[in-house]
Amino acid sequence: MERFRRIVEASVFITCLAAVIVGSLLTLILFLEVICRYVFNNSLVVVEELARVLLIWLGFLGASIAYHDKAHVGIDFLRNRVSENGKRILDILVPVFMILFCSVVLYQSCKVLPNQLSQKLPTMQIPIFWAYLSIPVSMVLLLVQLSYSLISAMLGVQIPLKTIPDMFRKKR
Secondary structure, eight states, X not given: OHHHHHXXXXXXXXXXXXXXXXXXXXXXXXXXXXXXXXXXXXXXXXXXXXXHHHHXXXXXXXXXXXXXXXXXXXXXXXXXXXXXXXXXXXXXHHHHHHHHHHHHHHHHHHHHGGGXXXXXXXXXOSBTHHHHTHHHHHHHHHHHHHHHHHHHHHHTOOOOOOOHHHHHSOOO
16 A cells, blocks of 8 residues: 555646746746737737647646645535535545546547547647646546545545655755
8 A cells, every 4th residue: 555655646746847947948938928029019829729728738737746746626515514424435535436437537538549649730740639637637546546546535644745845845
């Protein structure tokens, strides 16, 4: 279980780094677009498409990070309204249903993905595959975390995962 916990924490750490890079790149290109539009009175052609692809990636990566931080509002709302016994049941049922949902989304996105190689984004001329790839990648990340949550709940073992700020702190 300890090895699995480390795998989950490593995947979350890498996801956070990827989200920071994608978010920073998104901010940078949108800032450059504003400068070009208002200072030079000219617009960069590829910014809209690139920003859309980066925003898609950021949203799907963010879903994985939000699950790790238990930041999904609906789950907390329901969990805070039940007894301790109900919380244990929810700790098993929620990951089960989310695993089922993520598995269906992963399967269907993998079926659609190969068809996206032939379609290109109009201005950037790259396959739309790269935007759609965010779906299976994020589903795999979520499935790893959900599996850990489910196994922990079923075994009754609550080994807390490191929080995201703790992951980025240097060990002393």
